[in-house]
Amino acid sequence: MTDQLSAVFAALADPTRRAILRRLREGDANVAELAAPFAMSQPAVSRHLKVLEAAGLISRSRRATARLSHLEATPLRDATTWLADYREYWEESHNRLDELLARLQDTDNPGEEDPS
Template sequence: MATDPLSLVFQALADPTRRAILTRLTNGDATVAELAAPFDMSQPAISRHLKVLESAGLISRTRRATARLSHLEAEPLREVTTWLARYQRFWDESHERLDELLAALQAKDDRSTGEDNG
C-alpha cells in the first residue's frame, strides 16, 4: 500500500463513492448519516470510505456534541492539480504542434488547388 501523500490521494479518488462524498462536502460539513443518505450502503461502509479519505488528508473529522462531522480539506487536491498541470502543458504543446502541421498541410493543399484552377 502506498504511503506517499500523492499516491494516497489518488487511491482515495479512485473510488466514485469517495469522490461523491468529497463533492457533497463542498457544501459544508456533514455527519456520517448525511453522507450515507444518497448511497445504497450502510453507515459503517461509509465510515470506511471516510477513513480512507481522512488517511489521504482529504477530510478531517471532529465531534460536535454526539455527532461526528466530516470536513473537506482541499489542500491535497491542489497538490494533485499541480502534478497534473505538467501533463496539461504536454497536451497543450502537442495540440499546438498538430495545429501547426494541419495549417501547413492546408496551406500546401490550397496552393496545389489554386494551381489546378489557374
Template sequence: MATDRLSLVFGALADPTRRAILTRLAKGDATVGDLAAPFDMSQPAISKHLKVLEKAGLISRIRRGTARLSHLEARPLYEASAWLARYQRFWDESHERLDALLEELQEDEPDRAGAARERGEDDG
C-alpha cells in the same frame, strides 16, 4: 505499495463513492448518517470510505457536541491539481501540432481532389 500523499489522494479519488462524498462535503460538514443517506450502503461501509479519505488527508473528523462531523480538507486536492497541471503544456503542444496538421491536410485537400479529377478518378 505506494504510501506517498499524492498516491493516497489519487487512490482515494479513484472511487466514485468517495468522490461523491467529497462533493457533498464541499457544501459543508456532515455526519456519517448525512453522507450515507444518498447511497445504498450501510453507515459502516461509508465509515470505511471516510477512513480512506482521512488517511489521504482529504477530510478531517471533528466533534461538535455529540455529533462527529467530516470536514473537507481541500489542500491535497490543490496539490493533485498542481501535479496534473504540469502536463497541461504537453497537452497544449500536442493539440497545437494536431491543429497544424489538420490545417495542412485541409489546405492540401483541394489540390488532391483536382489532381484526381485530372486523372479521371472519382471521389466516391
C-alpha cells in the same frame, strides 16, 4: 501507495468518495447524512471516510455524539499541481504540434521554430 500523492489519487478513484467530497462542499456533515444518498451500510461509509481522512482530504471533529467531516482541499491542490506538468502536453498535441506538422509539410524552412 506509500506517498501522499498516491493516497490522494487512490481516494479519488472511488465514485462514492468523490460524491462525499462534493457533498462536503456544501458544509460539514455527520456520517448518517453522508451515508444517506448511497445504497450502502453505515460502516462502509465510515471506512470511506477513513480513507479520505488518511489522504488528508477531510478532517473530523465531534459535536455531541456526532462526528462531523470537514473538507480539506489542500491535497487536491497538490494533485492539480502534479497534473499541471502535463498541461502543455495535451495543449501542444492538439494545437501547436499539429499546426507545426502541417506547416512543415508545406515548406521545409527550418528558421522559425520554438524549441521550448
